[in-house]
Amino acid sequence: MKALAALFMRDVRIAMRAGGGASVAVLFFLIVVTLTPFAVGPDLPLLKRIGPAMLWIGALLASLLALDRLLAADRDDGSLDLLGMTAMPLELAVAVKGLAHWLTTGLPLAIAAPLFALFLNVDGSAGFAVALTLLAGTPALTFFGLIGAALTVTLRRGGLLLSVLVLPLTIPVLIFGVAASNAAIAGPLDFGTPFTILCALSLISFVIGPFAAAMALRHGQE
Amino acid sequence: MALIDYANPSKFLSFADRVLPWLIGCAALALAFGINQVYGAPDDYQQGATVKIMFVHVPAAWLAMFGWGVMSIAALGTLVWRHPLADVAGKAAAPVGAAFTLTCLVTGSLWGRPMWGTYWVWDARLTSVFILFLMYLGVIALWRTIDEPSRAARAAAILTLAGAVNLPIIKFSVDWWNTLHQPASVLRLGGPTIHPDLLAPLLIMAFALALLFFALHLAVMRNEILRRRVRTMHLLQAQAAPGS
Amino acid sequence: MNLASHADFIVAAYGAAAAILGVLILWVMFDYRALRRTLAEFEDEGVTRRSDHTARSPL
Numbered sequence: 001m002k003a004l005a006a007l008f009m010r011d012v013r014i015a016m017r018a019g020g021g022a023s024v025a026v027l028f029f030l031i032v033v034t035l036t037p038f039a040v041g042p043d044l045p046l047l048k049r050i051g052p053a054m055l056w057i058g059a060l061l062a063s064l065l066a067l068d069r070l071l072a073a074d075r076d077d078g079s080l081d082l083l084g085m086t087a088m089p090l091e092l093a094v095a096v097k098g099l100a101h102w103l104t105t106g107l108p109l110a111i112a113a114p115l116f117a118l119f120l121n122v123d124g125s126a127g128f129a130v131a132l133t134l135l136a137g138t139p140a141l142t143f144f145g146l147i148g149a150a151l152t153v154t155l156r157r158g159g160l161l162l163s164v165l166v167l168p169l170t171i172p173v174l175i176f177g178v179a180a181s182n183a184a185i186a187g188p189l190d191f192g193t194p195f196t197i198l199c200a201l202s203l204i205s206f207v208i209g210p211f212a213a214a215m216a217l218r219h220g221q222e
Numbered sequence: 223m224a225l226i227d228y229a230n231p232s233k234f235l236s237f238a239d240r241v242l243p244w245l246i247g248c249a250a251l252a253l254a255f256g257i258n259q260v261y262g263a264p265d266d267y268q269q270g271a272t273v274k275i276m277f278v279h280v281p282a283a284w285l286a287m288f289g290w291g292v293m294s295i296a297a298l299g300t301l302v303w304r305h306p307l308a309d310v311a312g313k314a315a316a317p318v319g320a321a322f323t324l325t326c327l328v329t330g331s332l333w334g335r336p337m338w339g340t341y342w343v344w345d346a347r348l349t350s351v352f353i354l355f356l357m358y359l360g361v362i363a364l365w366r367t368i369d370e371p372s373r374a375a376r377a378a379a380i381l382t383l384a385g386a387v388n389l390p391i392i393k394f395s396v397d398w399w400n401t402l403h404q405p406a407s408v409l410r411l412g413g414p415t416i417h418p419d420l421l422a423p424l425l426i427m428a429f430a431l432a433l434l435f436f437a438l439h440l441a442v443m444r445n446e447i448l449r450r451r452v453r454t455m456h457l458l459q460a461q462a463a464p465g466s
Numbered sequence: 467m468n469l470a471s472h473a474d475f476i477v478a479a480y481g482a483a484a485a486i487l488g489v490l491i492l493w494v495m496f497d498y499r500a501l502r503r504t505l506a507e508f509e510d511e512g513v514t515r516r517s518d519h520t521a522r523s524p525l
Contacts, residue, residue, distance in 0.1 A: 010247070044427070060256045060388050144388075147380070147381070148382050151377050151380060151381060152367075153363065154368075155367055155368070155445045157417075160365075161364065162365055164360050164363055165363075165381060167352050167356075167359045168360065168385075168388075168392070169384065169385070169388050169392075170387075170394055171353060171392055171396070172391050172394075172395035173394065175395045175396070175398070175399045176395065176398075179398075179399065185368060201391070204391070205402055208384065208387055208388075212380055212383070212384050215301070215380055216376075216377060219301075219373070219376035219377070220282075220376070220377065221374065240521075257502075261513070271470065271472055271473070271476060272472045272475060272476060274476050275475070275476055275479040278479065278480060278483045282483070317490065318490065321486055321487060321489075321490045324486050325482070325483045325486045325487060328479070328482045328486065329479040329482060329483055332475050332478050332479040333475070333479060335475055336472045336475050336503070393510070406520075420495065432485065438487075438490060438491065438494060441494045441498070442494055444498065445494060445497045445498050445501060448498070448502065448505060449501055451505060452501060452504050452505060452508070455505070455508045456506075461481040
């Protein structure tokens, strides 16, 4: 337990440090949001309508790009091999790493969302609704992404392949995330239904992600 | 004969050499018979002659999903039993399954043009199959990226199983998303209530295409074993080369 | 609605299916021939696998 806490603190500290790259994901998110009006035009009603969807796409891509870093640095300095040799189960170690990664990447995205939403004419409670769905949905992105990160960790240039492998798995998260946001803002639909399913997806990913990732790491090290 | 006997690649090769001609012959005969049946099948009262596209579209969709099932079983064989043939079976199923998935998509699109007036609608079924196709491409990409065959096999196996767990979730999500955006589908593609005159040719075509699937799978497996031999030879040659 | 009005789409669908599966079949066939040829070349050069050594001793 102590070892897990130490691992957690170490990962958080590395990510927060200069060059750790936690802030780059938020910056990337901001740039995707900025690009949207240039692509579709500064039409405020249109932006309001597609705003939640664009915020979700931006957050999805930002958390995906950050995944590359999740295990690669540990592979480079050899601490990944050490993790495999310690007494603690690799599944738990990987889960803790995923949690630390979410805390430094997914959570800032969710916190930044209400502010960035203003640029897309999604204001007030609507922005907070999007942030709430991101808060519930980004863990699923991180933990499904964990599988792809573990599969491609031994490859020199796995970043692009990682995105190709992980993106299809994130489609349900995107569907229910955007649906819940829209339900909260405009929708005739009840906010609870898609939001509950979104939470369920995150919980499922908590189970599948670390197990599959640990399996991939073990088999990759042989 | 036990499955373990075929762990020996030479035995499997001779098995494949013996079975393949028969399998190809049966598939060709069944396909010829099936197409003949399709030609004589009556038109649907709603969809007219275009219902003939169903006889290749729906079996292709079944085999697209079946292909992922084959890969999942092979993945279990790779990870749990470490059966060397499972690696080969898993790798060989990917291009065959992808080809049938693509067939399903293209025929569905060509069926949609006269029915929906456009080549592509984000219909729930088509969308799910499309995502399946993307996942096939992902698995193939992973196979091609990792050089070492047994390591690639394990990575692809884990991805396949993760995909198999996620596929029902994706299917459910897409269905849910679809009902949200398109309240009622104008056309049901091959529902359960199908006229018997149409069902017989459909099943015959499904049988014929399944035979083709098995024949192709076996042939690709045979190629894969030969490819591994070539790889071993290259390695041996490199080791034996002077100055190394 | 009769066959004539949509015959092009039906023919196109079957043609596309035949083309996709045909490409796969051709790839498998050519791949097989190329692999067999490479293996035969190796055999001519005298490179053999360990499991073949009993059959044709190199020394």
